[in-house]
Amino acid sequence: MAGTRNPHSAGRPRSAEKEAAILSAALGLLASQGYTRMSLGQVAATAGVSTSTIHLRWKTKADLVTAALASARMADAPPASGDLRTDLIAILVDFSATIERVNGMALIGTCLAEEAHTPELLALLRQRTVLPRRALLREALERARAAGEFEAEDLEPLVSALLGPFYADYMAGRSGDPGWAARAVDLVLAGLRGLPEGPGIAYS
Amino acid sequence: MAGTRNPHSAGRPRSAEKEAAILSAALGLLASQGYTRMSLGQVAATAGVSTSTIHLRWKTKADLVTAALASARMADAPPASGDLRTDLIAILVDFSATIERVNGMALIGTCLAEEAHTPELLALLRQRTVLPRRALLREALERARAAGEFEAEDLEPLVSALLGPFYADYMAGRSGDPGWAARAVDLVLAGLRGLPEGPGIAYS
């Protein structure tokens, strides 16, 4: 009842601590070394186990990395204040802080680079980290739209407009400026106000 | 006078075709395999040369990849129409088309993933592809600003706001929609119009 012990697994149960240590080590090394450069030996050494112990739980390297990415939890959502601008900025600031904390751009790069060989990586990254973050932004926008603060059919382009500058700045070597979040939010909010008189491009 | 040696130094001249084939093969494999997975043997086989021929020109694998990235030329700039919206959209459409054509996101991913080990890769990618594209956008904006179409002190955040949605869409698995460029441009232009009455965030 308690725990997910398989009925058929007799004998000593697998150590949950080891499992967690392995996944954590794998995630960190994945970000710092990249998929191909990260070796199971490094993971084993960092986690304090043997490589055989890793293979006992995951059949291949790809399996381990997939599991490690699946275990990556997004940071908890910042509390909502009710003010749209404040909430959006808070989410974006938390986003860039998280990226920095976990060496996220390298992790993203690894998943992009491996997309041809191991598409699950990018898929998992999306599901576990990108989409939840976008959902936070979308929900904040939905609340404001429901409150009549603006009109828009499809919110996804707005979400991309909010997050996008971070990536673009990073690619340009301009990351590190904490003002980016406020600027992105203000541009989008200004655009939302200016759009109705715009050339009539439907946001859908 | 002493020694009427030809200016092109003695011995058999280096084959320009081989050199081009190697660089092209390296660039393609870099995008499809990533830095670590790409082997010099693959490059040699694809280019139809021996691995020694590669080492004759570039001392190490990193040197070759660096040269390959340095040889990556940005597509020529789309012709300027004079209309800001049209020009910006043209640049962005060309941008996403180029990325698709050369498997650019995988290449970007490789450079991001290798940043810790081989920072030259990302630096070169910036210098050769990212910054020139940004310059095109900035110049179009500068022309319009000079014509009095809008006011803004620092154009870089606008450039990031134009390019950013592409990256954000890709990360969300939403790429492929050709309408992204027009939406990004319109949002930015609307924001530029709406900003003067905005909360006073200076774009600098």
Added chain:
Amino acid sequence: MAGTRNPHSAGRPRSAEKEAAILSAALGLLASQGYTRMSLGQVAATAGVSTSTIHLRWKTKADLVTAALASARMADAPPASGDLRTDLIAILVDFSATIERVNGMALIGTCLAEEAHTPELLALLRQRTVLPRRALLREALERARAAGEFEAEDLEPLVSALLGPFYADYMAGRSGDPGWAARAVDLVLAGLRGLPEGPGIAYS
């Protein structure tokens, strides 16, 4: 108390046969091929293991060769008869026989040739084979000196005078004559008797 782990650490034990086979193969190939020409592939094939098994035990080629040289045991000392001349000749005969048996001059040549790059080789050869042999000769001389058979302060030059002709003969292409040992011993013994009236060169 905590952890009743067996003293011989966990996991599959290392095969002592393989280890011995590798060291033996390495020593033989070192003599027949020289350090640089000897490849780990050859060693592995001769020992019937994979090259990875070699690297599991020794990190580098130099480590392996060092270990192989360190494992080279000098043949057991010939039994002492009590008669100085007999004992010295026995030691020298055993010396040249050992050299022939293990292709010793090639091994010596390798260590000399590599002295600039891998000085440990010559150092080990000295420590493991040269100096023990010299100690045997010195002890025999010491016993006779203690018995009053001759006088001499420093025995080392006498040891070199006993061993030296072997090397000089080899360099001259004159090796193979078994009489060299008796001649060397008799010359030294005669010199010891003749020296007191000699020109007064102190042997120290």
Added chain:
Amino acid sequence: MAGTRNPHSAGRPRSAEKEAAILSAALGLLASQGYTRMSLGQVAATAGVSTSTIHLRWKTKADLVTAALASARMADAPPASGDLRTDLIAILVDFSATIERVNGMALIGTCLAEEAHTPELLALLRQRTVLPRRALLREALERARAAGEFEAEDLEPLVSALLGPFYADYMAGRSGDPGWAARAVDLVLAGLRGLPEGPGIAYS
């Protein structure tokens, strides 16, 4: 008539300077690197030519090294004083000085190590350096024997007894003591005086 120009070699004659530079570079690198580690590229770079120029004159690496060894000249003989002891010591001192000057022990080691693969090396070393030096010693001994200073049938063992301690000292790590030559000579001369009353070992 002047020069050894082949009748069939028309066109530009081969540069004698280059040839000498190559041989000298090869000899030096042979001593400092050993046969296998010495690369033709190193030789070419040191001599200031291309590797192809080397292959133009010698077909293989072994050919080049053989020629280099054949070009090694022994230093001129020290002038004879007429006194046996003085002359022998002079020859031995010059011997060890030459060895030190040209890194001779490494060169000897290389020839010994390569004996199985390239026996010509050791053969050439003998012919060009070892045997001429022995001849000097033998001639000095012969002059003294003819003058009735001692009796001995075969002088070769005496020559080996004179040279041998140098090798033995080197192998023991005891080289560098300039007194070795005098000690070796005195021991041999004392032995020659003491031998007639010795156990009757014929020196032949």
Added chain:
DNA sequence: GATGAATGAGCATTCATTCAT
């Protein structure tokens, strides 16, 4: 004659994975 390009063979080392204990 002299040079630089081009190559095939080889080498030490790493690594994911499978066995034996």
Added chain:
DNA sequence: TATGAATGAATGCTCATTCAT
């Protein structure tokens, strides 16, 4: 369960040698 031994496949790189200029 957990560990260390063992391995096959690869990889970046070097080098002696042959070609083309």
